Amino acid sequence: MAVPNSQSRPRSATLEEVARLAGVSRATVSRVVNGSPRVSGSVRHSVVNAVEELGYVPNRAARSLVTRRSGSIAVVITEPSGRLFSDPFFPRLLRGISGGLSARDLQLVLLMPESPADTERTATYLAAGHVDGILLVSLHGDDPLPGRIARAGIPFVMGGRPLRGPAASFVDVDNRGGSRSAVEHLLAGGRRVVATIGGPADMSAGVDRLAGYREARADAGLPMDPSLETAGDFTQDGGAAAMERLLAGRPDIDAVFAASDLMAAGAMAVLEAAGRRVPQDVAVVGYDDSPVVTTLRPQLTSVRQPIEEMGHEMTRLLIEALDGAHPVQRPVILATELVRRASSAGRRMP
Amino acid sequence: MAVPNSQSRPRSATLEEVARLAGVSRATVSRVVNGSPRVSGSVRHSVVNAVEELGYVPNRAARSLVTRRSGSIAVVITEPSGRLFSDPFFPRLLRGISGGLSARDLQLVLLMPESPADTERTATYLAAGHVDGILLVSLHGDDPLPGRIARAGIPFVMGGRPLRGPAASFVDVDNRGGSRSAVEHLLAGGRRVVATIGGPADMSAGVDRLAGYREARADAGLPMDPSLETAGDFTQDGGAAAMERLLAGRPDIDAVFAASDLMAAGAMAVLEAAGRRVPQDVAVVGYDDSPVVTTLRPQLTSVRQPIEEMGHEMTRLLIEALDGAHPVQRPVILATELVRRASSAGRRMP
DNA sequence: ATTGAGCGTGAGAGCGCTCTCACGGAGGAT
DNA sequence: ATCCTCCGTGAGAGCGCTCTCACGCTCAAT
Numbered sequence: 001m002a003v004p005n006s007q008s009r010p011r012s013a014t015l016e017e018v019a020r021l022a023g024v025s026r027a028t029v030s031r032v033v034n035g036s037p038r039v040s041g042s043v044r045h046s047v048v049n050a051v052e053e054l055g056y057v058p059n060r061a062a063r064s065l066v067t068r069r070s071g072s073i074a075v076v077i078t079e080p081s082g083r084l085f086s087d088p089f090f091p092r093l094l095r096g097i098s099g100g101l102s103a104r105d106l107q108l109v110l111l112m113p114e115s116p117a118d119t120e121r122t123a124t125y126l127a128a129g130h131v132d133g134i135l136l137v138s139l140h141g142d143d144p145l146p147g148r149i150a151r152a153g154i155p156f157v158m159g160g161r162p163l164r165g166p167a168a169s170f171v172d173v174d175n176r177g178g179s180r181s182a183v184e185h186l187l188a189g190g191r192r193v194v195a196t197i198g199g200p201a202d203m204s205a206g207v208d209r210l211a212g213y214r215e216a217r218a219d220a221g222l223p224m225d226p227s228l229e230t231a232g233d234f235t236q237d238g239g240a241a242a243m244e245r246l247l248a249g250r251p252d253i254d255a256v257f258a259a260s261d262l263m264a265a266g267a268m269a270v271l272e273a274a275g276r277r278v279p280q281d282v283a284v285v286g287y288d289d290s291p292v293v294t295t296l297r298p299q300l301t302s303v304r305q306p307i308e309e310m311g312h313e314m315t316r317l318l319i320e321a322l323d324g325a326h327p328v329q330r331p332v333i334l335a336t337e338l339v340r341r342a343s344s345a346g347r348r349m350p
Numbered sequence: 351m352a353v354p355n356s357q358s359r360p361r362s363a364t365l366e367e368v369a370r371l372a373g374v375s376r377a378t379v380s381r382v383v384n385g386s387p388r389v390s391g392s393v394r395h396s397v398v399n400a401v402e403e404l405g406y407v408p409n410r411a412a413r414s415l416v417t418r419r420s421g422s423i424a425v426v427i428t429e430p431s432g433r434l435f436s437d438p439f440f441p442r443l444l445r446g447i448s449g450g451l452s453a454r455d456l457q458l459v460l461l462m463p464e465s466p467a468d469t470e471r472t473a474t475y476l477a478a479g480h481v482d483g484i485l486l487v488s489l490h491g492d493d494p495l496p497g498r499i500a501r502a503g504i505p506f507v508m509g510g511r512p513l514r515g516p517a518a519s520f521v522d523v524d525n526r527g528g529s530r531s532a533v534e535h536l537l538a539g540g541r542r543v544v545a546t547i548g549g550p551a552d553m554s555a556g557v558d559r560l561a562g563y564r565e566a567r568a569d570a571g572l573p574m575d576p577s578l579e580t581a582g583d584f585t586q587d588g589g590a591a592a593m594e595r596l597l598a599g600r601p602d603i604d605a606v607f608a609a610s611d612l613m614a615a616g617a618m619a620v621l622e623a624a625g626r627r628v629p630q631d632v633a634v635v636g637y638d639d640s641p642v643v644t645t646l647r648p649q650l651t652s653v654r655q656p657i658e659e660m661g662h663e664m665t666r667l668l669i670e671a672l673d674g675a676h677p678v679q680r681p682v683i684l685a686t687e688l689v690r691r692a693s694s695a696g697r698r699m700p
Numbered sequence: 701a702t703t704g705a706g707c708g709t710g711a712g713a714g715c716g717c718t719c720t721c722a723c724g725g726a727g728g729a730t
Numbered sequence: 731a732t733c734c735t736c737c738g739t740g741a742g743a744g745c746g747c748t749c750t751c752a753c754g755c756t757c758a759a760t
Contacts, residue, residue: 059415061414065409065411065415070410090441109460111457125457236644236645292645295615295642295645295646
């Protein structure tokens, strides 16, 4: 058992003490603290003074014991290690989320389950109602969390379109449109053998970006060609391995669209090693427009996603769900933008 | 006022209900749930059954109301935006911290104050005792948080040696030794005009890495030379600007040690633009050994820091402080390792 | 047999807060 | 003058838990 050392720490003032000092009842102090309008000016004033004099801060535990609200929301990032290290996506998303929170006095609790055991613990924790709402990020198809949470009746919002699971609010970027614009750009630049390195097939970001690639080809009258499609795991190593597979099967490739910048970086390294010049021999386009793109040589053309805004929207939707008695489930899709750089310079100059 | 929608959600079972089902008192259920040894086998068994049948999960608010412990610890990252986006340091550190937590049933609360107003809110929140302990990361010299927290008597551990402020436990890497080894490596490779791009002067990581650079020079009989020293802010842009300053003042530079990989990347871009070849004309060494180093051409020699381990150690120290009645203040310094890559290949072959 | 120690269990207080309800007084309508 | 309404305030219950204390039982020591 842990040693109870709480006694040694200074205990802050209680409502009771403030009430005594101000010469009113606990109920009145509570009203003032919580901004109730039903308090006369003079009483409010003396209460405020007492609060300041004692440095009173409400005890959250006591408050949430009766209100059944914790005043905090959880962000759950379910990522089997690896990406969390290298992908700038997460810090940016967190920033957006935390920015959206600033107006409300809500605390952000970050949970990063990795093992199935972690996920189980996390599910229990969440289902126990220890947070008022949940943001789920980086979901894979088979994640049990959305189901568990939905059953427990806790409001939640997902980042990225869920492939399956219960109906719920989510925020996503226009993955399909983004990759479409990337591929259209490559075709417009005179490229004819355009391959793709897709994302994981169990994530909507992977599925949708592949769909956009196929659509752009179809619009240009190009049939689907399995020898030009392969998948990675969004990491640099995964991108390199994918590029090797593509090159082995289709040496005539003259453009590659990778579903993440890191995969594009891996692909470029492999192309370089294989003696292919970028962009002269093979054009490359990435996805994310992460900071890494400017360190690459040549600099990488990439699909920019409004990641901070995505986080911000997620928070907004969740707060809406927290406030409204009627939980409205709705998707929010954010637009992407192709940022052209040297890695995909066209063959024929316009 | 917020709409109270808590009523609509299913309420989980209480101790009372479990006790009734198991035919014992609340106190006994509490003992079982908290693993007290003073319960007979048969009673324990029937309580466990009742707990499972009802899906009982203790209410944290009620528990911490009486125990005066919240069961959570905060990680406070005080970073004026910018770096949080691009620097892989933070996700890695968080991973280490959260890994160190897994044994204990502690929740991680992440706080990222950016503005002074945020910092104020955060200080109030923390001082109110809403968390049992605090991890402070990325502290700048003038941060008011350590003082506030120390005064409130809440256990905390800092990441990185504090430049000033109250005595406290901290975990740091051997910044001085790390940069020493980097500069020694450059000198051993036949470089003679070795410059440095240091970190911010208000952070110990900046101060200590500069000290290591000077020490290595002194050991080699080279005097301190202000024209070879400049400082950046750990970002890529900052590194680029610093490199430009250096090059303008000392065109004869043949090596640069940058106090972060991102600054090294910025420096390399400037060198390239200036027509200097890396490593033939100018050798470059970075610090962090972050994933970005392998995307650079040539690949970047860098000082590897055990960042995950640092997070892990911070958690360990904090838990120690939480458990022990006597808060021992002590520093932990972790070793670094120079990882040699192409960007600093020696001039004379050994 | 008698005492006492020790152990498992229950009763009950109380953590600090919110919220309902009742109450008294002011002020308007009759 | 009487009644009713409304509003500011206080009393008090109770949220779910932990923890102290007391009780009764068993079993060894006398």
